[in-house]
Amino acid sequence: MKKELWRPFLHFTPEKGWMNDPNGLVWFKGNYHLFFQYNPYHCNWDSMHWGHAVSHDLLHWEQTDCALVPDEKYDKDPTGGCFSGSPVVWEDKLYLVYTASAKKDGKTVQTQCAAVSEDGYRFEKVRENPLVEEPFGNTENFRDPKVIRADGRWRMLCGGSSGNADDPQADGRIYLYSSDDLLHWEYNGILLESKGRWGSMFECPDLFSIGGKWILTASPMNHPDMWPTICFEGSVDFEACRFEVNEIRRYDGGNRFYAPQTYSLPDGRKILLGWMNGWLWMPWMEDWGPASQEGWRGCLSLPRELFLDDTGRLCQRPVKEAAALCETKVRGRIVAGSALQKLPVEDRNACCIRLNIKKEGSRQLRLILMADESGSGTELTFDLCGHFLAVDKNGMENKWDKGLTVCTFGKTAEDAANDFLTAELWIDRSTIEIFLDGGRYVLTDTVYPSASQYSVYVQSPYKQIPLDYEIGFIPQ
Numbered sequence: 001m002k003k004e005l006w007r008p009f010l011h012f013t014p015e016k017g018w019m020n021d022p023n024g025l026v027w028f029k030g031n032y033h034l035f036f037q038y039n040p041y042h043c044n045w046d047s048m049h050w051g052h053a054v055s056h057d058l059l060h061w062e063q064t065d066c067a068l069v070p071d072e073k074y075d076k077d078p079t080g081g082c083f084s085g086s087p088v089v090w091e092d093k094l095y096l097v098y099t100a101s102a103k104k105d106g107k108t109v110q111t112q113c114a115a116v117s118e119d120g121y122r123f124e125k126v127r128e129n130p131l132v133e134e135p136f137g138n139t140e141n142f143r144d145p146k147v148i149r150a151d152g153r154w155r156m157l158c159g160g161s162s163g164n165a166d167d168p169q170a171d172g173r174i175y176l177y178s179s180d181d182l183l184h185w186e187y188n189g190i191l192l193e194s195k196g197r198w199g200s201m202f203e204c205p206d207l208f209s210i211g212g213k214w215i216l217t218a219s220p221m222n223h224p225d226m227w228p229t230i231c232f233e234g235s236v237d238f239e240a241c242r243f244e245v246n247e248i249r250r251y252d253g254g255n256r257f258y259a260p261q262t263y264s265l266p267d268g269r270k271i272l273l274g275w276m277n278g279w280l281w282m283p284w285m286e287d288w289g290p291a292s293q294e295g296w297r298g299c300l301s302l303p304r305e306l307f308l309d310d311t312g313r314l315c316q317r318p319v320k321e322a323a324a325l326c327e328t329k330v331r332g333r334i335v336a337g338s339a340l341q342k343l344p345v346e347d348r349n350a351c352c353i354r355l356n357i358k359k360e361g362s363r364q365l366r367l368i369l370m371a372d373e374s375g376s377g378t379e380l381t382f383d384l385c386g387h388f389l390a391v392d393k394n395g396m397e398n399k400w401d402k403g404l405t406v407c408t409f410g411k412t413a414e415d416a417a418n419d420f421l422t423a424e425l426w427i428d429r430s431t432i433e434i435f436l437d438g439g440r441y442v443l444t445d446t447v448y449p450s451a452s453q454y455s456v457y458v459q460s461p462y463k464q465i466p467l468d469y470e471i472g473f474i475p476q
Contacts, residue, residue: 004294006430006448009350009474010322011276012036012300013291014051015063018043019298021144021204021259022273023050024087027266028094028120032058035067035096036300037084043292048081050096052121057321058271058303067096067123068115074130075100080108084144084204084259088154088182094120095182097156099143100130108140112158114182132177132185134160141165142175144204146261147182151238154179157191157205159218165201166281168222172202176241189241192216198230198248199223204259207236210270211308216243217251219258221281228258228278233314253407254391254444255284262306270306272316275299276431276446289400290448291430301444302426302433311414315439318426326352326426326472336365336460336467340375343456343469349429349449350474353456355467357421359384362465368457369427370396370449375457378432378447384421387411389436389443397450409441428474 007013012034023035031054038051050068053061070081080101088095093116100113111130115123134142141161148155156177163170171194177185194200199220206217216232223230229251234244251260252274260274276299278285291297304316330344345351349370357365362384371377378401381390387410393401410421415437424435434443458467 005451006289006291007294007296008299008428008431009476010059010325010428011302011431012053012061014038014040014296014298016295017041017297018045019051019296019300020045020275020277021084022261022275022300023084023098024096024261025263025271025273025303026087026089026094028089031056031120033087033094033120034061035087038066040066043295043297046081047078048083048101050082050098058319059321059325064121068098072100072125072129073102074109074111074113075102077102079103083110085112086146086261088147090182093118096123097145097147097182099145101143110134110139110142112145112156112185126183128183131183132156132158135175135187138163141201146204146206148207153238154182155207155238156185157207159202159205161201162193163200165221168200170200171195172199172218172220174202174205174216174218176238178238188238191236191241192232192243192245194220197224204261206261208262208264208270210306210314211312213308213312213314214243215314217260219260226283228252228255228282229260229274231314252442252444253389253405254442255282255405256446257301257444269319271319272301272304272306274301274444276301276444284403287400289430289446290398299431299446307439309438309440313414313440316442317435317439318433322426326474328354328470328472330471331469333466333468334458336458336465338459338461340368340457340459343458343471345454345456345471346473347454348473348476349427349454350476351427352472352474353425353427354470355423355425356469357382357384357423358466359419359421361463362460363462364460365465365467366459366461367425368395368459369425369432370447370453371455371457372397372450372452373455377449377453377455377457380434382421382423384410389434389441391432391443391445393445393447396447397453398448400448405443405445407441407443409436415440
């Protein structure tokens, strides 16, 4: 068997085949159950199934049989199948609410359906399927139901479009439905519409409350600034079917974070998962990377806990299970200068690096990840004056790793009050997740190093910077 170079240790990947959106994470009868968009037959997207894996700790997963297989007339189609959705536990049963996509008279028809299980492993599609049809007849763009419990009823959000999702002039929509039994749904209206501002289609919508705030998120198509994810903070009126937007931002500053969904755990934590890749209609995408050479394609982010900091800002951090597993093994201080200095990462691409960068007197710090002995690799530039982080992958040897991603940080008054910039970098073979300022800013990316690219260097090209670091190693 060929040695795998790119499969992460802590990030979930399918044993074989294609994976994209997370479809749900839920605690049911003693296990965490993870569902995901899946093609078990090969590494290309088609004929979508629901993959299924179980875990005791959110990090080590055992893949089981598919939860949903496209085998009914409303979902059996090689260009469709059982699309994204969400799991719901109710009355000691596990429901999967999903989009069925199939051709009818040569036209794609997407409807919302459900399946139910008593043990969490064997699911039966309900006889009432399809449950919900697109309210305006735009059947080709109506998908990704997210079901939550709010104000005493079940609420379903569905992504949609006013026209053709590929047309930049169309408006993305999020529809709202209500139910008392998960099977019979009442259409409430359009909860939010783009109206020329945020894209032509809202895929994978999500709605949740945290610390008294309502957060509405989606992955927009044709966003004017090509954001892969968008996060709205505001208030919701379910009876009036209205979401009042108070603030808008990117959910993640990178270009490899799509279809994120949140899940509530029994201990009260709000957990976030996203797909670490993208679609070929995105201008920076040429391919999905070389992981198919190893027989798999697709990766989910680390499970992240959402929380509000002291200022009320929505933040993200790796779940405590990951932090405990990757405890600090090396701690030190260096003075970064113009010459490259190597950090002690034990020559492997599976570690967590925590940096404490003093802002006063500092201009720019460079960290070169997955580098060869010449220092050529993925270059991270922390610009303390321009308040941005740039990730430049043009130094990688593989053709899939090209381009530049820029994420701003540190521009608010709350940011300025901190004397240090904290950076936590999770490097897991072909994944990079960067958490700045305690998770106020996050950037997600994928990188595919060659066998000779495994070192980490640090450099300060303009002024010397005292740098405290901690390194924890991911178990292999």
